[in-house]
Structure formats: structure tokens, C-alpha cells
Amino acid sequence: xxxxxxxSQANTANIQNIKQNVPQQNAVTQPPASFxxxxxxxNKLKKAITALSIAGITLAxxxxxxxxxxxxxxxxSAVDFKKGFAFKKGSSKEFSGKIKHxxxxxxxxxxxxxxxxxxxxxxxxxxxxxxxxxTLNGEKFVKTxxxxxxxxxxxxxxxxxxxxxxxxxxxxxxxxxxxxxxQKGKNISRPVELPEYLxxxxxxxxxxxxxxxxxxxxxxxxxxxxxxxxxxxxFLNSYGNxxxxxxxxxxxxxxxxQANKGNKGLPASEQKLVVIKIPTEDLLNSGKLRxxxxxxxxxxxxxxxxxxxxxxxxxxxRSLCNDxxxxxxxxxxxxxxxxxxxxxxxxxxxxxxxxxxxxxLGHAKNLAKNxxxxxxxxxxxxxxxxxxxxxxxxxxxxxLSNNDKTFDRDKVQTIFDGNFEALQQTA
Numbered sequence: 001x002x003x004x005x006x007x008s009q010a011n012t013a014n015i016q017n018i019k020q021n022v023p024q025q026n027a028v029t030q031p032p033a034s035f036x037x038x039x040x041x042x043n044k045l046k047k048a049i050t051a052l053s054i055a056g057i058t059l060a061x062x063x064x065x066x067x068x069x070x071x072x073x074x075x076x077s078a079v080d081f082k083k084g085f086a087f088k089k090g091s092s093k094e095f096s097g098k099i100k101h102x103x104x105x106x107x108x109x110x111x112x113x114x115x116x117x118x119x120x121x122x123x124x125x126x127x128x129x130x131x132x133x134x135t136l137n138g139e140k141f142v143k144t145x146x147x148x149x150x151x152x153x154x155x156x157x158x159x160x161x162x163x164x165x166x167x168x169x170x171x172x173x174x175x176x177x178x179x180x181x182x183q184k185g186k187n188i189s190r191p192v193e194l195p196e197y198l199x200x201x202x203x204x205x206x207x208x209x210x211x212x213x214x215x216x217x218x219x220x221x222x223x224x225x226x227x228x229x230x231x232x233x234x235f236l237n238s239y240g241n242x243x244x245x246x247x248x249x250x251x252x253x254x255x256x257x258q259a260n261k262g263n264k265g266l267p268a269s270e271q272k273l274v275v276i277k278i279p280t281e282d283l284l285n286s287g288k289l290r291x292x293x294x295x296x297x298x299x300x301x302x303x304x305x306x307x308x309x310x311x312x313x314x315x316x317x318r319s320l321c322n323d324x325x326x327x328x329x330x331x332x333x334x335x336x337x338x339x340x341x342x343x344x345x346x347x348x349x350x351x352x353x354x355x356x357x358x359x360x361l362g363h364a365k366n367l368a369k370n371x372x373x374x375x376x377x378x379x380x381x382x383x384x385x386x387x388x389x390x391x392x393x394x395x396x397x398x399x400l401s402n403n404d405k406t407f408d409r410d411k412v413q414t415i416f417d418g419n420f421e422a423l424q425q426t427a
Contacts, residue, residue, distance in 0.1 A: 170284045172196070178280045182362060192364055194284075197277050198229035198375055199416070201255060203262025204272035204393060211423065216276070216381040224292065224321075224358055226376035229278065230255070231368065232416040238372040240409050244298040251294055251372055253406040260396055268397050277390040277420045278381070287379040290358030294372040300351050310338055321356045383423055390420030 099111040107125025111118060121131045129146040143152040168183035171191075179191040200216070210216050218227045239252035256273070263271035283289060297317065304315055311332050320326050326348060333344045353359075358376055359367060367373050383389065394415055401408040 167284055167288075170281055172281060178284070180284060180361060182360075189362065192361055194280050194361065194364055195231040195233060196280060197232070198280050198283065198377075199232055199235070200227065200229050200276040200278065201259040202274055202276065203259055204274055206262045207274040207276075207391070207393075211383070214383050216383065218378070218380055224290070224356055224376055226290070226378050227381065229283075229289075229375040229377060231373065231375065234368045234373055236409060236413055236416070238368075239294075242294050242372040244295060245302075249298070250406055252409065252412065256396055256399070256407050256412075269395075271396055273394050273396055275392045275394060275415055275420075277392070278386065279388045282386055282388060283377050286385070287377055289361055290376045290378070291361065291363060291367055292355065292358045292374050292376065293367060294374065296354045300355060303347070307333060307338055311336060317351075317355055320351070326352070389423055391423055392418055392420045 096114045097112075099113065101109045101111070103109065103125070105126055107123055107127055109123050110121065112120045118133050120133065123129050129144055131145075132143045134141050134143070141152055141154055143150060166183055168181045168188050171179045173179050173193070176196040178194040178196060180194055181191050182189040202210070216227065218225055235252065235255075239255065240250055241248040242251045243249075259273050260271060263273075280289075300317055304317065304320070307329075308314060313329075313332065315325070315329050320329060330344050330348060333339050334341060338344075339347065364373075381389075392415060396407075399407050399411040399415070401411075
């Protein structure tokens with residue numbers, strides 16, 4: 001039998017596209033070129049709220065209203081988030097001027113209003129920043145400069161997305177599947193069926209580092225930050241024959257090859273992989289899951305390459321998760337008449353939604369039937385908080401097909417049907 005010499009070399013083109021993360025449901029259409037926020041949507045919202053709170057404003061739970069703690073205007077003064085930082089009726093709505101506040105730590109905060117609309121804020125002391133607020137196409141942006149770094153966040157999108165859909169209930173069915181119901185406003189969805197477990201595949205060397213640190217960390221090098229996970233049923237039935245144009249791609253083998261890169265330099269007989277088994281219910285109770293389709297990667301990559309050939313540029317899916325580069329890409333496409341405005345906006349909106357943000361779990365049933373899907377969890381996993389995690393160590397050499405170039409689907413199934421053991425964490 002041949003060894004795994006070619007294991008990490010074959011299908012490398014595929015790997016770049018299939019590497020795997022809540023996450024927002026709507027793309028940001030046409031943000032300014034300076035829009036550089038890098039955190040995922042939920043973290044951006046939390047940071048934006050925290051920053052505004054630091055500036056003397058506190059978000060009232062569930063209602064999206066900010067209350068000024070102190071100031072020269074009538075007390076209490078209130079700002080309505082949904083109406084663009086304007087004062088609520090009867091509460092100094094037309095106020096123009098500065099509202100100053102001193103925190104318990106001694107920091108000085110200044111809020112500047114014009115006709116009841118917050119224009120800017122600054123803080124000086126232990127924490128220093130400058131913020132300016134603006135409106136573009138009816139959406140509210142906040143630009144923050146702190147320690148020489150400037151970021152801009154679309155507050156309207158983040159707020160709207162955060163309110164859109166949340167997990168209402170999680171229940172385990174008799175067949176072991178997980179039933180999830182979602183809430184959007186006052187509406188409760190029908191149950192969505194998810195797999196009982198999700199899996200992550202890594203090298204033995206990487207697993208040793210995970211056990212030593214006690215943390216299974218999210219990937220921040222991909223188009224969507226998160227921990228990438230697989231549904232065993234979908235993985236076995238779809239990944240081996242992923243439809244890409246008129247071809248079928250063997251992404252099942254590609255996933256194993258990617259994980260096996262961590263064994264680089266080891267003889268084939270000593271290479272080991274670890275399959276990590278995580279209860280889906282535990283993930284839903286502690287964070288958010290999104291979904292993506294592998295087919296989308298190939299489709300958008302093909303279209304972007306076609307544009308590159310006409311423009312001479314070198315954009316790819318990963319670079320276009322950057323808002324400034326995405327705006328630049330749009331401008332170039334329009335300037336060279338490759339697409340009209342409606343076409344490029346539709347392309348960017350759908351690409352951003354499907355690739356850089358991912359689908360919400362309400363699409364799980366339909367996506368799993370017809371696509372090779374991956375799940376993205378939005379948090380690091382502290383192993384001590386997940387006592388039900390199980391692992392299985394395998395030798396990839398034993399799961400190759402007879403030609404020693406691809407992984408055998410039936411052999412791989414025995415992994416998921418096999419025995420998983422509890423983690424042996426390093427104290």
C-alpha cells in the first residue's frame with residue numbers, strides 16, 4: 001500500500017475554497033470605504049453598546065432606547081435609537097449643544113447634539129476616544145478613533161440583525177435529533193431539526209495543544225470567524241460528491257487532507273487525526289450557530305475570477321470580507337461596465353450574506369438535503385464548560401480507498417459509528 005505522501009498536496013485548489021463561525025442575516029449594502037470593523041456582528045454590537053455606555057449612555061434592555069445619565073437638558077433626557085439618536089418626544093427633542101458628564105473614575109465625557117441628534121462624543125481620562133455619528137442612505141454609522149485606530153460600524157444593521165431572530169427553545173427529540181424553535185419579534189417558528197452532534201477534525205498535534213490550553217479556539221483567518229463543524233450524515237452523503245458546475249468534487253477527502261497538514265513531516269504510519277464530537281444542544285445553549293454551503297464558495301470564486309480577468313486585479317473571497325475592499329471592488333466593476341449597479345449590488349449582497357455572514361439555522365433542513373454544509377460556532381470552547389465533549393483518535397492511513405488517493409466513504413462512516421472517549425484534560 002502506498003503511504004500518504006501525496007495526502008496534503010492533492011486537491012489544494014479545493015482546500016482554499018472549502019475551509020470553513022452569529023453572524024448576521026443581512027449584508028451591509030454600500031458602506032463607506034472606511035468601514036473597517038473586523039469583529040463578527042454580535043461582538044461589534046456588544047462593543048458598540050459598551051462604547052456608547054462608556055460615553056454616558058446606557059441601553060435599556062429590550063427596547064433600544066438610550067438614557068443620558070447627566071446633562072444640561074431636561075432630566076431624564078432620552079435618545080431613541082431607532083429614530084437616529086433623536087430625543088424622545090417631550091424630552092429636549094430640539095436640544096443643541098453639549099452635555100458633559102464625569103464618570104466615577106474621573107473621566108470626562110462630552111456629548112454634542114444638534115437639534116436633538118447626537119453628532120459626536122469624546123472621552124478623556126483613563127479611557128480616551130472620539131466618536132462621530134453620521135447617516136448614509138437612512139442607516140446610522142458611528143466612527144470611533146482610539147489609540148490611533150479608526151473603525152466605523154453600521155449601528156442600524158447591527159441593531160436590526162440582533163433583534164431579528166433568536167433561539168426560543170431547544171429540545172431533544174426521541175430520535176436524538178435536536179429541535180430548535182426561533183423567535184422573531186412576537187412570532188415563534190416551527191421546530192427546526194438539527195443533528196444531535198457536530199464534529200471537528202484536527203491533527204493529533206493540534207489536539208494536544210487544545211488540551212494543554214483547555215480551549216478549542218475559533219479560526220480568525222477565514223471569511224467568517226468561528227469554529228467550523230460538520231454534521232456526520234451530511235458529510236458522508238454530500239461531501240464526497242459536491243456538485244460544482246458540471247463536476248463533482250471530493251470534499252470529504254479534502255477535509256481530511258486539510259486536517260492532516262498538521263502532521264506534516266511525520267511518516268504516514270505515525271500520522272494521527274482527532275475527531276471531536278460536540279453535543280449540538282450544548283452549543284446552542286452557550287452561543288450561536290450559522291451555516292454555509294461549500295457550493296457557494298466555488299460559485300462565487302468562479303465569478304470573482306472572471307471579474308479579475310477583466311480588471312487585472314486579484315480579489316478573492318477572503319479579501320472581499322473586508323468592507324473597504326468590497327466597496328473598492330464594486331467601484332471597479334462599475335467603472336469598467338462589467339455589471340450595472342443593480343447587478344453588482346445584488347452580487348455583493350448575496351455573497352456577503354451567504355459567505356461572510358452565513359445562513360441562519362432556519363435553512364438547515366433544505367440546505368442539508370441538497371448541499372454540502374458546514375456549521376460555524378461563534379465562540380471559543382472552554383473544554384471545562386463542555387463535559388460532554390468526546391474524542392476519537394484515528395490513523396488516516398487506515399481510511400484511504402484502494403487507490404490510496406482518496407478517503408473511502410464507508411470506512412469513514414465507521415469513525416462516526418465508533419467509540420468516542422472523554423477528554424483527558426491537562427491540569
